[in-house]
Amino acid sequence: MPKRDDLLVEQLWNEAIINYGIKQTRQLLSNECHPTVLKLDIDCRQRHLSNLISIHSRYVHWMEFNEIRLEAEIVVSQLSRIIEDINEETNAQIKKCKSDYRNSISTPNDDDDNNVGSLYIRLCERLLLEITNLEFRRMFPGMHAKMIEWMHEPGSEDKFQPKIVDLIGTIKQDLKDLWSNSHFEVPIKIGVVGYTSVGKSTLVNRFLNVGSLAGDGVAPMSIDKSTYFPLQYDRKEPLIDPDNQNRKTAVTFIDIQGRDRDRSSGDSQTDADRYLYELCKADCDIYVIVFDDELCDEQQKWIDGIEQKLNRKCILVRSKVDEYYLSKFKTLSGVFYALSTPEQRQQFEPNILQQIRLNNAVKNRLVYLVAPDYEPSTSDAQLLLKHNQFDFSRLFDDLSRLAFTARNSRIHSLAQRAVARVINICFRRDYVLNVLKYKIAAGIGSIIPFADQYPRYLSRESIRDVFGIDKDLCQYLSQYQLEISEYKLQTSSFRDCVKVKEEQNHGKSNAKTVGKSLGTAVVAGVTTASDDIVRAFPSAANAMNGAGRVTIVGATLGVGIVISAAVCAWSAHSCGQHIFSYIQRICDDLIQVMDPLIVAIILQLEERVGNNNVSSSEDNTS
Ligand SMILES: Nc1nc2c(ncn2[C@@H]2O[C@H](COP(=O)(O)OP(=O)(O)OP(=O)(O)O)[C@@H](O)[C@H]2O)c(=O)[nH]1
Ligand SMILES: [Mg+2]
Known part of the structure; x- marks a missing residue:
């Protein structure tokens, strides 16, 4: 049994605290904060766990007992109750909500500030791990069985069983079974990536065709950082190829955590490589890069990395175009958008759109302009977004077309990961x-x-x-x-x-x-x-x-x-x-x-x- 390395454990814990945004939660709990901000934070955590529970239940039926999922379900229901209580907004009530929130996401009987969020992190990590294992078992049952068999062999040289020929035979059989089962859906994974708070989750919700933000299956959105690890959302309706209505494909959108601008190392290559590593772990077939400002050097490196290193398709999306649109409109027409006449809007629109496209042009690439906001903050924006979707439909159609070309690469990627996993676990042995x-x-x-x-x-x-x-x-x-x-x-x-x-x-x-x-x-x-x-x-x-x-x-x-x-x-x-x-x-x-x-x-x-x-x-x- 290897000895526990306390220093490593501490380092991993500190890293997890940052990655899961626990510092922000700790601040909310120990300082005065607006109830809405607190509510948003709890809502995000609740949605993260709900998301993991729902992916987990794809593989393990609701009725089947699973300890870790049960624990997560209890935390989710506690968080939902706290969210309801916050509405009462009295000081005493808020104080109690904070204390309940802290207890719900931390290991019981632990008052240490350093342990805030420990239970939440443990549940997320365990569920993520179980999901990976379950996905592997479901897609490649033969490989999974072989792995279990080889893992439990007696650890000695004469008995070393893993053989390459068996590995090849098993993956071949699994792939054959996958092909012969026409009902087995392999959803294409589309990842949405970019800097923090550029509107990735908002766009994911639009892709999912989310109507009400109150329900489950909605990616968490907030002014502050609100996505801490890749969240998976199956689209209820399949994507339909616009060129052939008979061709449909199931799709899962992955809302990937944003790259924090304030966690830069000073070297854009290092930062880009770190983020690319996260994108690689999320394992998507198509990546949609969202940006709300001019594309910078680091983002260009993401594009190169996705296409050349990960060998995946990449689509560029300029979000929040309503902001530029409205300010330009005011400058050109001299009136606020909501107070303008239809003639004025018609007159200035082509000019403004042309200017936005020019400002956001990227050499040899199509950049889609979108403004998917669900809750526009001004009446100007409300009116604009009600009538104007910019390039969203075109983006969605092109994404649907691309998804059809990705099925084989999805299966290849899954099989490659499964094989690497068995090699790493069963062949890399010191005996x-x-x-x-x-x-x-x-x-x-x-x-x-x-x-x-x-x-x-x-x-x-x-x-x-x-x-x-x-x-x-x-x-x-x-x-x-x-x-x-x-x-x-x-x-x-x-x-x-x-x-x-x-x-x-x-x-x-x-x-x-x-x-x-x-x-x-x-x-x-x-x-x-x-x-x-x-x-x-x-x-x-x-x-x-x-x-x-x-x-x-x-x-x-x-x-x-x-x-x-x-x-x-x-x-x-x-x-x-x-x-x-x-x-x-x-x-x-x-x-x-x-x-x-x-x-x-x-x-x-x-x-x-x-x-x-x-x-x-x-x-x-x-
Ligand atoms: N003006 C405007 N604001 C938007 C638009 N889309 C999203 N927002 C706002 O941008 C903020 C961030 O949105 P999110 O979708 O949570 O951003 P994100 O990129 O997922 O952020 P993280 O997951 O935390 O990295 C929210 O306050 C949204 O309301 C848009 O089209 N226009
Ligand atoms: Mg997000």
Whole structure:
């Protein structure tokens, strides 16, 4: 059992306090605040938990007992009651509401200020984790069963069961089942992203076709930050392809937490990378970037990251255009919008719209103008938004079109995550190999230059044996003609099974060149050179097996040579490190190889469905 690292726990807790906006809640509880602000804060938390409960119930029926969901339901009902009580607005009542609020979201019997929100955070984290597990189990039951089986195997080298061929067979079967079940809906995920308070949740609610803000299934909106982690909302009605009314697709909108402008590191690349990491975790097929001001450098990096690193579609939306529209109208016409005549509105509209488009133009991209506000604060805005939706319909249509092209990428992404999960949990084990015997052999072998490399070589071979990387696997993979960029592979294990693409201009090769010119390649060269020395004796190595092959190295050496204990110890230690690092690298490579393999399997299935459709329509005509 690993030892609890208190410092790490504290750091994670502090991070969670910031991410979940607990600081703001603490301030509300300890200082004077307007009841409406307090109410909004409670309402957000209540909606967050309700959202998680409703996603959870997609996978576990309401009637089934689930402890964590039950706990969350109790908190939700307590928060709803407090929201109702706040309406009474007497000072004593507000004080009591604050105390109830604090108790509802914190671990019981804990008065420490640092623990405000501890229960709420725990519930959110646990529900999020359960949802991920449940989604995995439902989509890939075979993979899930295999994972459970492998997780509970006895942890020793001779019994190490996970085999790559089984992994491939299982994911293939799961994907096949998914394809053959025409009723199994795989909703496309559309994520809405941007800086805090630009109107993301408001737009999500419009996409969902939300009428009343009072009900459930409404994304929380507020002047202050109100979304702290990705919230998922299934759209009740499917999206309909505007070009073909028969094509419908289920869709889930993900209201992603905003990037806090006041949490900048000072380096736009670092900030962009951090936010991209959050976007990647949210795992969407299409990302809608919302902005309410000129697009800045960091936002441009989000676009590049989404398209190039995440390989996903990206749509740009300029929100809150009503603000600019109304101020420009006042300047041009000299009157407030609500007091103007229809002729004046008609006269100035084209000019104002043209100006907004010009101000928000982004090179080679379409920018959709929207103003989805539900509760406009002025009569001017009320009137404008009542009659003008700007580009919302066009945006919605284009999104519906795009959603149809995303089904395969959704399944690919889910399958890729499922495979990575099983590899990380079941293959990355420290008992894949009995490290000790290789360490001893390396220690003894260290007395002769390069001889300690031999046990390393053997250990790598054994790891490949244990995982089942052999001729048969290679032959099997070769039929798919997989292509992988050279820089993605860290070991040579799969090089014979896939076509390795050389990429001249990639960062890694540049780094190598730079390294060489600085002379650092000498260090890197040691491993390569000694590997080659060992490879010079492959037939001898193959003739021996297991421990015999390892210990013979030590046994034939040593006569007349003074053994340095320090060198032996270092060598043994470094051999152990090498083995662990090799397991990690081979697992990384396996994840890389599985990626195009999943694509190939999906394409095969797709083709088969296409052929079946053709043959069934031929049957019909005959
Ligand atoms: N004028 C105007 N205000 C809007 C519009 N859309 C949203 N707002 C206001 O902008 C504020 C923030 O809206 P949200 O939808 O909560 O913003 P968000 O981007 O989801 O914020 P976080 O989730 O906290 O990052 C609210 O006060 C909304 O009323 C709009 O079209 N016009
Ligand atoms: Mg929001």
